[in-house]
Amino acid sequence: MDNYVKVKFDKIDRKILEILQANAKITNAQLSKDIGLSPAPTLERVKKLEQSGIIKSYHAKLDPEKIGLGVSTFVLVGLVGHNKANIEAFMKEIDQISEVIECHHITGTGDFILKIISKDITSYQKLMLEKVSEIKEVDSMQSMVILSTFKDSKVLPIPA
Amino acid sequence: MDNYVKVKFDKIDRKILEILQANAKITNAQLSKDIGLSPAPTLERVKKLEQSGIIKSYHAKLDPEKIGLGVSTFVLVGLVGHNKANIEAFMKEIDQISEVIECHHITGTGDFILKIISKDITSYQKLMLEKVSEIKEVDSMQSMVILSTFKDSKVLPIPA
DNA sequence: GAATTTACCGAATTATATGCGGTGCAAATT
DNA sequence: AATTTGCACCGCATATAATTCGGTAAATTC
Numbered sequence: 001m002d003n004y005v006k007v008k009f010d011k012i013d014r015k016i017l018e019i020l021q022a023n024a025k026i027t028n029a030q031l032s033k034d035i036g037l038s039p040a041p042t043l044e045r046v047k048k049l050e051q052s053g054i055i056k057s058y059h060a061k062l063d064p065e066k067i068g069l070g071v072s073t074f075v076l077v078g079l080v081g082h083n084k085a086n087i088e089a090f091m092k093e094i095d096q097i098s099e100v101i102e103c104h105h106i107t108g109t110g111d112f113i114l115k116i117i118s119k120d121i122t123s124y125q126k127l128m129l130e131k132v133s134e135i136k137e138v139d140s141m142q143s144m145v146i147l148s149t150f151k152d153s154k155v156l157p158i159p160a
Numbered sequence: 161m162d163n164y165v166k167v168k169f170d171k172i173d174r175k176i177l178e179i180l181q182a183n184a185k186i187t188n189a190q191l192s193k194d195i196g197l198s199p200a201p202t203l204e205r206v207k208k209l210e211q212s213g214i215i216k217s218y219h220a221k222l223d224p225e226k227i228g229l230g231v232s233t234f235v236l237v238g239l240v241g242h243n244k245a246n247i248e249a250f251m252k253e254i255d256q257i258s259e260v261i262e263c264h265h266i267t268g269t270g271d272f273i274l275k276i277i278s279k280d281i282t283s284y285q286k287l288m289l290e291k292v293s294e295i296k297e298v299d300s301m302q303s304m305v306i307l308s309t310f311k312d313s314k315v316l317p318i319p320a
Numbered sequence: 321g322a323a324t325t326t327a328c329c330g331a332a333t334t335a336t337a338t339g340c341g342g343t344g345c346a347a348a349t350t
Numbered sequence: 351a352a353t354t355t356g357c358a359c360c361g362c363a364t365a366t367a368a369t370t371c372g373g374t375a376a377a378t379t380c
Contacts, residue, residue, distance in 0.1 A: 007226050017227070020220035024184055028368060041328050043369070054226045059219055059314035060180035066167050066214045067177070068319045074234075074266065074273055091310050103311040106234065108304035113234055119319045144268035150251050151263040154219040159228045159279045188337060201359050203337070 007052045012037070014158050016045055017054070021155040024058045061154065069117050071124045071145065075132070077112040078140035090137040097131050167212045172197065174318050176205055177214070181315040184218045221314065229277050231284045231305065235292070237272040238300035250297040257291050 009017070015035050019026060026034075032042035049055045064072065079086055087105070094103050094114070102115035114132075118124040133141060169177070175195050179186060186194075192202035209215045224232065239246055247265070254263050254274070262275035274292075278284040293301060 009227075017220070017222060021222065022219070024218040024220045027366090029366090037327095038329050039368080040330080040370085044327080052226070053223055055220050056223050057221045057314075058184035059182070059221060060177070060184045060215050061217045061219060061314075062177060062181065062316055063213055063216050064316060066212070067169075067316065069316060072264075074264075094311060098313075098315070098317040100311065101313045101316065102309070104232075104234075104309045105307040106304040107307060108302065113304060117316055123319075142268065144266040144273060147265045147267060149262070149264045151254060151260065153258075153261045154217075154221075155258075156222055156224060156227065156229060156261065156277055157258040159283075187335085189335090197358095198360055199337080200339085200361080204358085 007054055009049070009054065013045060013049060013054075016042070016049065017158060018155065020046070020055065064117060068119055070120050072115070072117045072149070073124065073146060074144045075114045075116060075128075076140075076142040076144075077114060077132070077138055079111045079137050080139045081137070082111065086137045090135060093135045093137075097127070099127055100132075167214055169209070169214065173205055173209060173214075176202070176209065177318055178315065180206070180215065224277060228279055230280050232275070232277045232309070233284065233306060234304045235274045235276060235288075236300075236302040236304075237274060237292075237298055239271045239297050240299045241297070242271065246297045250295060253295045253297075257287070259287055260292075 012035055016031065019031060019034060028039050028043050028046070031046075032039045035042060046055075064070070079090060090112070091103070094100050099116050099118050100114050101117055104113050105111065106113050116124070116127070118127055128141065128143070132138065172195055176191065179191060179194060188199050188203050188206070191206075192199045195202060224230070239250060250272070251263070254260050259276050259278050260274050261277055264273050265271065266273050276284070276287070278287055288301065288303070292298065
């Protein structure tokens, strides 16, 4: 198991990462200007960051409301048991529900926290009743409806 | 105040949005093949989606552990009061803390839920003690540490 | 301090995005 | 039903950007 692969990156790489997190569509030419290198080594650095897995992927961020997704929620889910088989079965079901865009195993109040996005309250309720609560490993559920989102940064604070 | 601008998009646009959410780095040529159009109208559609605000921005997704960010948490925050001034003051402070990457106003258990990412438990504790709990509008805090993340999809389920 | 590796630059090449004129289809108008 | 109008599309030409390559300087190793 080779997780935790330590990867090295310097001050310039950090700046590249900050810029690409905030704006992945920047041209290599502009990026090179911003970091004070010429295009060639800039591109080289970006490729290395991608190959090393520091940069995992690139994504377009959409406006949920403009595509008809008006309701976002967090749901605390308690499972009936905590054994590996149960958790894996739960995950397998969750994976197939596209409205569940995040699923984290947590300490504290619940066992899992989900982030769910759906059209409206009605379709949210339907989703919860017909899909999530139907998963047999699910014991308890507690919903927190997002009234408004004040901050949704895609930029991680890279430690010095 | 023109929020909630209804924007139209068809089946082809939907496919474009799905693809760009999953992979923003795809070339226009490849995207055009995937959706079955030639490059010119494909690009036209993407530009329109950007101009209409359906596509808000593009971001690189990093591997938190590889950049030394080992601890992610959700924090339920209760405020001392719910009036507008209080909430705004709270938000202003939260905005300045780069480790807080999300902040949502919610119904249910707490008033707000934050997503926080930091180096380790020590720096997390420091952050909470010295920054978050120092905000005078903050009354209660309840932390949920993420043990592992099973799903973190950047693809929203676009309603039909 | 010599050898080796690494990171950089500038310029040529290749790939990609972009702009434009023309065409066909669908919907609206008469 | 025929005509008109307006889109959305295509192919091609052009512009822009990414990528490759050979050479050089700086940093690292021995």
